[in-house]
Amino acid sequence: MAKKIPDAIDVYVGGRIRMRRIMLKFSQTRLADELGITFQQVQKYEKGANRVGASRLQKIATVLGVPPSFFFGQEGDEPVTTAGIGNFHGMNDVAQFLQSREGITLNQSFVKISDPKVRQKIVSLVMAMAQTEDPLVMTNEDRSAREVTLNG
Structure with a gap:
């Protein structure tokens, strides 16, 4: 049986959850505890392996202090489309970097430089x-x- 490939939008939303969690310096365990789920479930959401239901996404948004639309925003806050984010395997390097701990730290530090x-x-x-x-x-x-x- 072939391995199921995650939907591109689920991967994108999961990446946004991960990015926001890291920005707030939350561990997966802390987010999981706040949501009443296991950290493994948070991992699956962040990878896009499991789809996040509407009520769970609302709760994640509340815990992470953002509106649910945050998880779907792209450039110019346009709605997410598969055309806008590409396929799962082709996730662009910049987006992956910006969702990494190093990318977030670098960006947060860089914007503090006023000159x-x-x-x-x-x-x-x-x-x-x-x-x-x-x-x-x-x-x-x-x-x-x-x-x-x-x-x-």
């Missing part, structure tokens, strides 16, 4: 680092180019 010049230099640094596969094997030319980018 636009400093923010631009950070973006330039990250872009320069991304162009080099292994920072330990950078050539002097790579280092010079990075210094020009950061200092210019």
